[in-house]
Amino acid sequence: MASQRVFQLGLQRAAAPSFAKLQPAGRMVQRRLAATQSVNSAEGHEILAKQRLQRPVSPHLTIYKPQITWTASSFNRITGVALSGSLYLFGFAYLAAPTLGWHLETPSLVAAVASWPVAVKIAAKATVALPFFFHSLNGFRHLAWDLGIGFTNKVVIQTGWTVVGLTVATTLYYTLLG
Template sequence: MATLAARPAARSALSLVARSSRMSGHQLIPLIIARRSESTQSITPTEANDILIKQRGNRPTSPHLSIYKPQITWYLSGLHRITGVALSAGVYALGLGYLLAPVFGYSLTSAAIASAFGTLPVALKFGVKLFASLPFTFHSFNGVRHLIWDTASALTNKAVIRTGFTVLGLSAITSLILALW
């Protein structure tokens, strides 16, 4: 009985859709009458996992970095992250060393560090200072570069590449000066 009462409403809706879409009501009836019958089944968690593994096998894989032309922008981005981690790890290592040195009977005061560094050969002093100054200068100059980008300046492709090489040059020159000092 309810389906008989719903038929006039369905016909008026069909005629409204038919008028707006320029289709006749007879063309729209199969769209309303067609139904999909779906069924569900219970499966165990291992079967569900097997289905999931099969579905993952059908997914396309991304080509990753092998298809891209290496550019200075992503080299410097990775290097900026690596130097940031290295600098923070160095700060934490020095802090822990300063806290734990008295426990093991060592003195990690500035005078002790300066006298130990003074006994090193000149080439080793240069290497240690270069090893410490290069990540610091690169991370600092690249950070300034990012601050310039935050002002919406130097964002064209040419400017990004030019500032990238500028950061590399300034980092090399400054760290050499600091290592020779």
């Protein structure tokens, strides 16, 4: 508050010579544009309670226009957690398999997947491919940023949509043809 007041006084003093004809010489005129009144503590708390009901919760996702930058950032984190979580889950299951009597060795997994219907195979491949390709391609984008490449708004938006397009293309390719 004090720094704002100092700034305002400085601006007034800087503008004072141009307004010298409007004011008495050497005298600064201060105007208060806000109405003030004295209230007791209970009334003050009541006023604050009413003001709090009027205030929006900020910052919140509902007040922002969706942009590719924060959408891609959110999905990059979500896909990273999903991929690493899946890896850890399978790793722990693989370690516990002999004790629990599960058959998670390669021939058993290949035979199990071979017996699935085609639609289930496609859905499983897409479920793995989409987060993998998005996280990988967005990772290259972040590596470029680490090198200081592509930090303008235009390039960030272009690369964001490029990552989305390449993710869809590579996911469809490896899901349907791979």
